[in-house]
Amino acid sequence: SVWQQKWVVGNWKMNGRTESNRALLGDIAALPAAERVCIGIAPPLPYLAQARAATAQAGNRIHLAAQEVSRFADNGAYTGEVSAHMLADAGADLVLVGHSERSLYFAETHAERRQKLENVLAAGLQPLLCVGETLAQREAGQEQNTVAAQLDVLANLNSRHIAVAYEPVWAIGTGKVATTAQIAQMHEFIYRHILSLCGSDVNIRILYGGSVNEQNAADIFSVAHVDGALVGGASLKGGSFAAIIRAA
Numbered sequence: 001s002v003w004q005q006k007w008v009v010g011n012w013k014m015n016g017r018t019e020s021n022r023a024l025l026g027d028i029a030a031l032p033a034a035e036r037v038c039i040g041i042a043p044p045l046p047y048l049a050q051a052r053a054a055t056a057q058a059g060n061r062i063h064l065a066a067q068e069v070s071r072f073a074d075n076g077a078y079t080g081e082v083s084a085h086m087l088a089d090a091g092a093d094l095v096l097v098g099h100s101e102r103s104l105y106f107a108e109t110h111a112e113r114r115q116k117l118e119n120v121l122a123a124g125l126q127p128l129l130c131v132g133e134t135l136a137q138r139e140a141g142q143e144q145n146t147v148a149a150q151l152d153v154l155a156n157l158n159s160r161h162i163a164v165a166y167e168p169v170w171a172i173g174t175g176k177v178a179t180t181a182q183i184a185q186m187h188e189f190i191y192r193h194i195l196s197l198c199g200s201d202v203n204i205r206i207l208y209g210g211s212v213n214e215q216n217a218a219d220i221f222s223v224a225h226v227d228g229a230l231v232g233g234a235s236l237k238g239g240s241f242a243a244i245i246r247a248a
């Protein structure tokens with residue numbers, strides 16, 4: 001089951017074009033089957049169908065993720081929005097919720113994240129909730145309180161499968177990776193907080209994200225309660241993404 005595997009999910013963010021995607025998707029589709037690893041990619045929505053077609057030969061080994069989802073209903077007068085049911089229809093099975101860039105640029109609230117989580121589950125998809133503190137919050141000693149408050153949107157959620165990515169905001173796209181000690185401490189905290197919110201009979205995956213690359217991946221994967229990685233920049237290079245998967 002994927003709940004025993006290490007997840008390596010590539011978040012392409014707002015990058016890619018049909019032509020350049022072709023080579024990257026070719027590399028990803030050619031990755032050797034690894035029993036211990038669950039591979040996911042989150043291309044921009046216009047390329048979801050391209051990604052699905054290009055990875056079809058690899059069967060269901062490559063999971064498709066969406067970077068964002070509407071908080072509104074399945075259909076309706078919500079110009080510009082894409083619903084969870086549409087993402088399912090387009091072949092996604094994983095959906096990022098709460099990425100820090102969504103709060104930074106779109107002022108996403110806890111209540112909106114909760115609504116998105118519910119929509120994703122209602123469409124039969126797995127949400128991947130992103131949490132993480134800013135540098136100012138860490139320097140003020142508020143990193144655990146901040147992350148706990150972000151995790152609280154999981155309380156009483158109708159799911160026994162909880163996937164979270166811990167992404168310290170100061171480590172995203174900065175080349176500043178958290179130390180293994182910082183990662184160990186926060187992942188342990190997140191694990192315990194999820195158990196206290198959701199009960200002990202849940203399947204849990206906690207991914208680390210923030211400047212993961214082929215050099216630091218093995219060290220990060222060796223940390224207790226690190227069940228995978230959410231990879232931004234390094235997921236845009238087939239060779240780097242493959243090396244991170246090998247390290248998992």
Ligand code: PEP
Nearest residue numbers: 172173209210211232233
């Ligand atoms: C991310 O934004 O999910 C991320 C981890 O980015 P990067 O790997 O580029 O730091």
